[in-house]
Amino acid sequence: xxxxxxxxxxxxxxxxxxxxxxxxxxxxxxxxxxxxxxxxxxxxxxxxxxxxxxxxxxxxxxxxxxxxxxxxxxxxxxxxxxxxxxxxxxxxxxxxxxxxxxxxxxxxxxxxxxxxxxxxxxxxxxxxxxxxxxxxxxxxxxxxxxxxxxxxxxxxxxxxxxxxxxxxxxxxxxxxxxxxxxxxxxxxxxxxxxxxxxxxxxxxxxxxxxxxxxxxxxxxxxxxxxxxxxxx
Amino acid sequence: xxxxxxxxxxxxxxxxxxxxxxxxxxxxxxxxxxxxxxxxxxxxxxxxxxxxxxxxxxxxxxxxxxxxxxxxxxx
Numbered sequence: 001x002x003x004x005x006x007x008x009x010x011x012x013x014x015x016x017x018x019x020x021x022x023x024x025x026x027x028x029x030x031x032x033x034x035x036x037x038x039x040x041x042x043x044x045x046x047x048x049x050x051x052x053x054x055x056x057x058x059x060x061x062x063x064x065x066x067x068x069x070x071x072x073x074x075x076x077x078x079x080x081x082x083x084x085x086x087x088x089x090x091x092x093x094x095x096x097x098x099x100x101x102x103x104x105x106x107x108x109x110x111x112x113x114x115x116x117x118x119x120x121x122x123x124x125x126x127x128x129x130x131x132x133x134x135x136x137x138x139x140x141x142x143x144x145x146x147x148x149x150x151x152x153x154x155x156x157x158x159x160x161x162x163x164x165x166x167x168x169x170x171x172x173x174x175x176x177x178x179x180x181x182x183x184x185x186x187x188x189x190x191x192x193x194x195x196x197x198x199x200x201x202x203x204x205x206x207x208x209x210x211x212x213x214x215x216x217x218x219x220x221x222x223x224x225x226x227x228x229x230x231x232x
Numbered sequence: 233x234x235x236x237x238x239x240x241x242x243x244x245x246x247x248x249x250x251x252x253x254x255x256x257x258x259x260x261x262x263x264x265x266x267x268x269x270x271x272x273x274x275x276x277x278x279x280x281x282x283x284x285x286x287x288x289x290x291x292x293x294x295x296x297x298x299x300x301x302x303x304x305x306x307x
């Protein structure tokens with residue numbers, strides 16, 4: 001099982017990372033991490049945009065869904081029928097389902113492992129024959145930031161960006177929906193601060209290369225939502 | 233049974249937050265089926281007991297893919 005995982009996910013991602021680094025100035029591994037992250041986000045972009053639009057529409061009718069649940073508490077058939085009608089009336093067509101989420105998880109884990117492996121010279125033995133093997137890995141991002149080591153400053157930056165991303169998302173997801181109950185609003189406000197703090201605490205002790213990945217993917221999310229907001 | 237209920241509630245809370253904040257890294261796809269897989273699991277375990285309920289929930293989760301039509305599906 002772990003072998004299959006290595007062959008179909010981990011090794012290809014690691015090879016892609018080293019391959020991309022060969023195009024970067026000074027074989028900069030940090031730039032390669034950013035590039036690989038952007039490529040993966042671009043692959044998932046169509047699904048991601050559809051899912052977010054669909055989720056926003058669902059959030060907007062949240063109170064109506066609850067009303068139907070309460071109204072037909074004991075009649076499942078009626079409950080289901082009313083729900084489907086509500087979806088139809090609001091043009092909601094949920095995309096994809098659970099399985100794509102389950103598929104994404106191993107990809108994400110493999111990506112983390114590939115980044116960590118990319119920061120260690122001994123993992124070069126995993127390279128495919130057609131990927132040119134570098135003599136050494138350049139873990140000095142932009143010539144001054146060692147991404148194999150820890151970097152608290154980068155962790156703080158990731159946390160701050162995470163805060164803005166979460167805030168932006170919250171306003172997008174609820175923009176057209178009815179106000180949440182005060183209790184829910186309070187929990188949401190707590191989460192708004194909890195998430196960035198968690199990112200900082202985790203990022204503080206992780207290699208800066210992983211934090212760089214998180215910063216890139218967060219910035220990508222911000223851009224994506226700016227686009228969604230403008231085109232809603 | 234109580235542990236299962238607790239886990240399902242915790243899962244729902246976490247998913248709600250991940251969806252609301254769209255925490256980067258994953259694409260959070262909304263439910264195709266009604267009730268959602270986690271609600272289904274709760275109902276199925278209530279109806280069939282732990283193991284059979286769990287197995288049914290597992291197959292329901294696998295049914296929830298881009299090829300399925302979704303819709304109403306109670307255990």
